[in-house]
Amino acid sequence: MNKSIICGALLAALASAQAFASVGSDAQALMPAAQKIADPYQRGLAEGWLEIADRQDSHVLVSSVYNDAAARALNNGRHFIDNSVSFQPIYGQKNWPSAQTRDKWVKALQEIERTNQRASQSPCRGEDAGRLSALTDEAWKEQDETHATHWVHGWDAIERAQKLAQQVNAELDKCVPPPAPAPAPVPAKPIALSADALFDFDSAVMKPEGHRQVELLAQQWNASGASINELTIVGYTDRFGSSEHNLELSQKRALAVATALKLQGVRAKRVDIKGFGAANPVQSCPGKKATPSVIACLAPNRRVEIVTK
Secondary structure, three states: HHHHHHHHHHHHHHHHHHOOHHHHHHHHHHHHHOOOOOHHHHHHHHHHHHHHHHHHHHHOOOOOOHHHHHHHHHHHHHHHHHHOOOOOOOOOOOOOOOOOOOOOHHHHHHHHHHHHHHHHHHOOOHHHHHHHHHHHHHHHHHHHOOOOOOOOOHHHHHHHHHHHHHHHHHHHHOOOOOOOOOOOOOOOOOOEEEEHHHHHHOOEEEEEHHHHHHHHHHHHHHHHOOOOOEEEEEEEEOOOHHHHHHHHHHHHHHHHHHHHHHOOOOEEEEEEEEEEOOOOOOOOOOOOOOOOOHHHHHHOEEEEEEOOO
């Protein structure tokens, strides 16, 4: 009778071992793919889970509840390699060892959890931090497996993760976060000069008042000492008149302002002169006829805009 029981137990253990005989070799075969993952943290996760799969495959488990731990760990390795399968936890819940009898174990697990939390918030978490995350799950699996039993099990997994946690902490201590990306340059706001102040009606010849405005603007730029890489000057008209005439007039006015700025000593590596006619109005005014009130209302649209870079 005793021989039958022993034989039965051996056969069951052998069947369990045969069922998962390929897990360890599969994990080893997947390791090169894990090592090619570009992101170091994800690479560590993949490597850690494959390491766990290989290790758990060699364990003879007492409880059939955990007989699939190696297979689940292997799938988790695949998950982080190519996301071809879903992630599956290998433990049910975190069963803390008794603080009265296993105080060393509790402190070690607390240290490991603090390190994982620190790594999760660091921009410098690397391959070892990824491995630690996986090995921490293995430590909790060992605790969950022996919950409510009287035999000691799981210190090897805790100690393994604890040593790696100390290494991760040392790496995070030395870590210098990457510099923050430079803020995107704010587009320069155009300087708008009133065409009515610069020119007479339907003219591209600058008035004395126009020359004075350009001179003041040039003095400000020259006094600042800032170099100008690009200078864009765009002329606009109101909506009265033909589109061809307005385009030509707006271009001539932009050119007149550019010439005046150059005479005042304003230099740029590149000067772009454009005329857009009645496009891009800044104000809408009702009325189809060019009455004095409508013309006065449309004054903001008659302008020359200057943008520097």
